Amino acid sequence: MEKIYITTAIPYLNGLPHAGHAMDYYLADVCSRYQKMLGNIVRFQAGTDEHGNKIYQKAKELNIPVKDYVDANAQKFKDFIKKLDVEYTDFVRTTDTEHEKKVQEIWLKLKDHIYLARYAGWYCTGCERYVTEKEYKENNGICPDHQKPYEKLEEENYYLRISDFKEQIREAILSKRMLILPEFREKEILKLLDESPDVSISRPKEQLTWGVPVPDDDSQVMYVWIDALANYITVLGFPEKDISDFWPAYAQFVGKDILRFHAIIWPAMLLALGLELPRTLVSHGMILSNGQKMSKSIGNVIDPIEVLDKHGTEAFRYFFLRHVDTFSDSDFTWEKFEDSYNNELANDLGNLVQRLATLCFKNNFELKDLPESELPKEYTELMDKFEFSRAFDFVWEKVQGINRKIDEDKPWSLAKEGKLTELNQVLSSEVMDLLEAAKLLSPFLPETAERIAQVFSGKIEPPKEPLFPKTK
């Protein structure tokens, strides 16, 4: 029995939950349920990133206290996760006083690798950010969004000396001690690592008010990195507690857009703290809508709540875990969603449960005892490599195989001909196959797996309500 720690990226609270967040949670949830099935103890973190100017401004716009704003939004994420039927064990908010306190302690521990430097650059007061020299030139010195000339500004920032750890990080990636998935992202990260400058980790107070104060320097506030990334270990109790029972993380799930921070800045922090690097960083793709990135201006945003309310959690999990590729971008359209629901969930699986249960019921068949079976190697190999959508495909082949087998066995003919021994034999093997498939299905569709197990234990009766009623 092993102790397994799984993390998800903490969403920035300036918006509401959307389809993309669901990916993180689902992948982690499948991983978690699978690990539990193997008999391991799982700790599963989720949380929210609640500091920074954008949140501060958003609250101001809405004319409510910032704390109230983040409280309300954090609750929305908690509700969302619940609705997804995702089983996290720990929830961390970066505005928790415990977290803030720990982050300051962590900052002090990092001190040997932090230095103060002056930064000068072109700044747009509209965007509230510095632009690169290149961007400055491209826009001829005028911000295209605000039609205002950039100003030359200078400020002091603290920096984390990434260069102290580049070699170690490179070695960890190449040796796969910190495995980056999908593997083709490795190249990208190694390149970025090479070029990565030291990272700025604070802002002057006047510029950033909503954040964790830098210890020993009243004039500076922590910028996102240390504060947000540290959540993965503060939630375990670091630095007061020895976290070596669950750390290093078995897997950290992130979107491909933030992989770079998790593969460069985060390992640098960990190394500076004397902690081990995570075993695996799993980066997933983005959800597209009609082939395009979801965006409010295009108006193609898929509201996950709408999907959940329309077809329920299991159908949502089914689509996102099987038809959204684990590693690359995938398209969501209502048409694809409905098709997969009707043709696969309802026809393949739902109907299978119905027909087999009816066959058992009509012939008074009951399964005596279910032998413990090992998980198929093909399945565990895919699951261990985090190839979840492919593992799901494998399970589905089993489901379809049972439909085929029923057609070949023709239990209804055996019943008519009175071949009862043979009939019991084929029903028994078919039911066992289905229960086996349900077991493999349980990390993906826990509720459905449970319902199948119930239908076929003890006296078998066809469910009064089909598992997945058709929508058309």
Add this chain to the structure above:
RNA sequence: CGUGGGGUAGAGCAGCCUGGUAGCUCGUUUGGCUCAUAACCAAAAGGUCGUUGGUUCAAAUCCAACCCCCACAACCA
């Protein structure tokens, strides 16, 4: 010359590393079955594997050049 990924039947993808008669799912057409949610099973049709050139007895697969699409490019999952 920013970095990375991709271009294979109507759609979505596998195959490419380790060359040797082009495969899966969905859709379409036809047939079968009747236990089942008009569900299930079988068969068929459908592709000059982005372009051009090279290596080879043989290339989707290796090499070169080019074209096109997408993502990322320090804070919009």
